Amino acid sequence: MGALGQFFHAIPIDLIIIQTVNGIVTGMILALIASGLTLIFGIMDVVNFAHGELFMLGAYAGVIVIAATGNFWLGLVASALILAILGAAIQIVTLRPLIGRDPLNTILVTFGLSLVLQNYALWQFGPVSRKIPDPMSSHFTLFYLQYPWYRILIAALSAGIIGGFWLFLKYSIFGVWIRATAQDRVMAQAMGIPVPLVYTGVFAIGSAMAAASGVLFGPTTGVDHSMGLDWVLRAFIVVVVGGMGNLGGSIAAAIFISLLESYAAIWLDPSQAVIVSFVVLILTLLFRPTGLFVATPK
């Protein structure tokens, strides 16, 4: 009994609560990135290696617009729009010619894209990281910390964007087209749905979501050219763990993995905490390769 009591006493409750909040906040940003990635995979069979670069470019677009106008929310919207257009252009130029080829080709092309975009950002903006000013500077007290309200706002906004996107998928005409194409591409085309347009639209929406998460994430750390690499790896893990092409699963997996990493960071160095999510991925692939958060396939 004494040993057990000591064990429970040794668990730092306050730290765990703080890390839970942190984990949910990063988890929501990750969910926003990963839902674009999983959508693009689910509809187009494209594994988008360049998704992290869209996130990074979105953050830079936000930096520029916010510096020019001084308004964070304008920057958020403008960055999403700019990246939607860029995403559509990228899809038309590089991915459309690959329709019908092995999905492995799309990994290679988007890997090439990620190299080009990342080096462009390095060349254009330089290696020094930029800062997006906090849109709201108020704090609340969480144990001994002054926790910024902005982080809570990020989580809420990410949830809002994902929710809005879900409504869009469910009720708008374009959303119905997207779902129809995901179910059966050939049949959808036969019914008169413009499938190439759906592909371009889906890539544009995914890019815009990545850009929005980039701008939202910008104020918490800096914006630099290599920030995308880190996030795209985690988004890959989330998408595989959640089940490829499964929106709800990705969101659940994003929060699950971020929480695990946050808890691991209590005892480990943050750079080593990443290994926890790697291990989750490997276990998932070994024991449940269809994904953790999907119904067992019959």
Place this chain on the structure above:
Amino acid sequence: MTTAPLDKTMPLGTTKLSHTAVFWIGFCAVMAVLIVAPLILPEFWRRFLTEILIWGLLAMSSDLLIGYTGMVSFGHSAFFGLGMYGAAGALLLVSPPNLWLAILAGLAGAAGAALFVAFFSTRLRDIYFTITTLIFSQIFYVIIFTWTAVTGGENGLIFTRPHLAIPFLYNARFTSTTMHWFVLAAVAGSYLFLRRVTQSPFGMVLQSIRENEPRTRAIGYPVARYKMMAVMLSGLFAGLAGVLYAVQNEFAAPNFVYFLTSGDTVIYNVIGGIGTLVGPIVGAGFFQLMRQLLAQVFGDQFPYLIPLGMVFIVMIIFLPQGLLGFARRWLNR
């Protein structure tokens, strides 16, 4: 498994002979050029050529998976890096540094990593295989990067080059010329070995897995075991490339374990032509040469990956068979 693999060139008995003759004449000619090259080239380009050969070996090892088995690996940086660190460890720990011990240790390191990766990732196919190999290489990267006490962390390990010692025959310091010959011998040997492997019944099974995996399994081949063998073989040669790179540059650094090295490897393959073994070396040469030319024309700070990345994208879309495949088709026309 008594059925002999179908040999495409079998019915044409006479052309088969000339085919082999042409191959060996071509091989000897290229070897002759590469043997003489360091005697003519200035120091910088001599080292450059050696480096191309090493990158070519790495790319060639990954071609066994990409081109012959149809599995795109994004994890070759792990094998390369473990080869580097294995060699570095042996050279630092054993007091008169021994070249052969370094090679053995590097190969052992790479084999360990390859066994680990092969065991887990070959259960998965297509993009899942690619993503898992990528994640595995990142695991090795994080371990190497953060385990500062053993691996030197961010700074890596620095050591001095061992002597080139062939027992009873030769023992001298490496010069850049003998280094080149040594690397050339290793790469040429690996090439001949891998070529033999791809033409053996084992290699035929790998190609049949690439063409139609369920059917290969239905015929009765243990596909999983063949895939594991392929990954391990490929990992061993990637490890050898890592050892050679470490010995040539006298350091082991964590950024070679980062997955961008694997990405470069895939780029060499695609540019040169997958499924050809020679193609990846050509691709590595083309890539490094373009990079060098761009740096000389536009200065060191020029982001060479922007134009080269675009070349890579254009090649996947319009020229998926690579430079060598294109040249071959053009010659046959």
